[in-house]
Amino acid sequence: MSKKAKEAEPPKKELKKGEKVGEAPKEAPAEEAKPEKAQKAPKPEKKKKKEKRIHTLYKLENDKVQRLRPVCERCGPGYFMADHGNRYTCGHCGFTRYKPAEK
Ligand SMILES: [Zn+2]
Numbered sequence: 001m002s003k004k005a006k007e008a009e010p011p012k013k014e015l016k017k018g019e020k021v022g023e024a025p026k027e028a029p030a031e032e033a034k035p036e037k038a039q040k041a042p043k044p045e046k047k048k049k050k051e052k053r054i055h056t057l058y059k060l061e062n063d064k065v066q067r068l069r070p071v072c073e074r075c076g077p078g079y080f081m082a083d084h085g086n087r088y089t090c091g092h093c094g095f096t097r098y099k100p101a102e103k
Helices: 002-008 011-024 027-040
Strands: 058-062 064-068 079-083 087-092 096-100
Touching: none
Parallel strands: none
Antiparallel strands: 058 064, 079 087, 087 096
Protein backbone atom coordinates (compact mmCIF):
# COMPACT_ATOMS: atom_id res chain seq x y z
CA MET A 1 0.00 0.00 0.00
CA SER A 2 2.81 2.38 0.73
CA LYS A 3 4.03 2.11 -2.89
CA LYS A 4 0.71 3.38 -4.23
CA ALA A 5 0.85 6.42 -2.01
CA LYS A 6 4.30 7.35 -3.35
CA GLU A 7 3.14 6.98 -6.97
CA ALA A 8 0.14 9.19 -6.36
CA GLU A 9 2.40 12.09 -5.45
CA PRO A 10 4.82 12.72 -8.27
CA PRO A 11 7.22 15.49 -7.27
CA LYS A 12 7.89 16.42 -10.91
CA LYS A 13 5.31 19.21 -11.03
CA GLU A 14 6.72 21.00 -8.06
CA LEU A 15 10.19 20.90 -9.54
CA LYS A 16 9.01 22.42 -12.83
CA LYS A 17 7.24 25.26 -11.12
CA GLY A 18 10.30 26.06 -9.06
CA GLU A 19 12.49 26.08 -12.16
CA LYS A 20 10.24 28.45 -14.06
CA VAL A 21 10.11 31.02 -11.30
CA GLY A 22 13.85 30.91 -10.89
CA GLU A 23 14.61 31.20 -14.62
CA ALA A 24 12.27 34.07 -15.39
CA PRO A 25 14.41 37.22 -15.62
CA LYS A 26 11.67 39.65 -14.74
CA GLU A 27 13.76 42.53 -13.49
CA ALA A 28 16.10 43.00 -16.43
CA PRO A 29 13.56 43.93 -19.15
CA ALA A 30 11.42 45.98 -16.78
CA GLU A 31 14.34 48.23 -15.92
CA GLU A 32 15.14 48.75 -19.59
CA ALA A 33 11.57 49.69 -20.44
CA LYS A 34 11.31 52.36 -17.77
CA PRO A 35 13.93 54.77 -19.13
CA GLU A 36 12.39 54.43 -22.60
CA LYS A 37 9.07 55.62 -21.25
CA ALA A 38 10.77 58.51 -19.52
CA GLN A 39 12.32 59.56 -22.82
CA LYS A 40 8.95 59.43 -24.53
CA ALA A 41 7.45 61.70 -21.88
CA PRO A 42 8.30 65.00 -23.62
CA LYS A 43 5.41 64.97 -26.05
CA PRO A 44 5.28 67.16 -29.14
CA GLU A 45 3.95 70.59 -28.32
CA LYS A 46 0.21 70.80 -28.35
CA LYS A 47 -1.37 72.97 -30.96
CA LYS A 48 -2.35 76.25 -29.46
CA LYS A 49 -5.95 77.27 -29.70
CA LYS A 50 -6.73 79.52 -32.59
CA GLU A 51 -7.13 83.05 -31.39
CA LYS A 52 -10.61 84.16 -32.16
CA ARG A 53 -11.12 87.59 -30.79
CA ILE A 54 -12.48 90.82 -32.09
CA HIS A 55 -9.07 92.04 -33.19
CA THR A 56 -8.87 89.23 -35.72
CA LEU A 57 -11.66 90.94 -37.65
CA TYR A 58 -9.62 94.11 -38.21
CA LYS A 59 -6.53 94.78 -40.21
CA LEU A 60 -4.45 97.91 -40.31
CA GLU A 61 -3.31 99.16 -43.68
CA ASN A 62 -1.78 102.58 -44.20
CA ASP A 63 -3.16 103.86 -40.90
CA LYS A 64 -6.61 102.83 -41.99
CA VAL A 65 -8.72 100.15 -40.43
CA GLN A 66 -9.82 97.44 -42.76
CA ARG A 67 -12.58 95.09 -41.78
CA LEU A 68 -12.03 91.50 -42.77
CA ARG A 69 -15.69 90.48 -42.39
CA PRO A 70 -18.69 91.95 -44.11
CA VAL A 71 -21.15 93.88 -42.04
CA CYS A 72 -24.68 92.66 -41.58
CA GLU A 73 -27.06 94.34 -43.96
CA ARG A 74 -29.91 94.30 -41.49
CA CYS A 75 -28.10 95.27 -38.31
CA GLY A 76 -25.83 97.81 -39.95
CA PRO A 77 -22.23 98.71 -39.10
CA GLY A 78 -20.91 97.17 -35.95
CA TYR A 79 -22.35 93.74 -36.58
CA PHE A 80 -19.94 91.53 -38.37
CA MET A 81 -20.99 88.41 -40.14
CA ALA A 82 -19.35 85.10 -39.41
CA ASP A 83 -17.44 83.40 -42.16
CA HIS A 84 -18.80 79.91 -42.67
CA GLY A 85 -16.87 79.03 -45.77
CA ASN A 86 -19.55 79.28 -48.42
CA ARG A 87 -21.72 81.80 -46.62
CA TYR A 88 -21.75 84.60 -44.10
CA THR A 89 -24.17 84.66 -41.22
CA CYS A 90 -25.06 87.31 -38.70
CA GLY A 91 -25.04 86.10 -35.14
CA HIS A 92 -27.29 88.97 -34.11
CA CYS A 93 -30.31 88.55 -36.39
CA GLY A 94 -29.51 85.28 -38.12
CA PHE A 95 -29.21 86.84 -41.54
CA THR A 96 -27.38 84.60 -43.97
CA ARG A 97 -25.76 85.68 -47.18
CA TYR A 98 -24.26 83.14 -49.50
CA LYS A 99 -20.95 83.89 -51.11
CA PRO A 100 -20.84 84.06 -54.87
CA ALA A 101 -19.98 80.60 -56.06
CA GLU A 102 -16.42 80.43 -57.34
CA LYS A 103 -15.76 78.28 -60.34
ZN1 LIG B 1 -27.73 90.96 -38.37
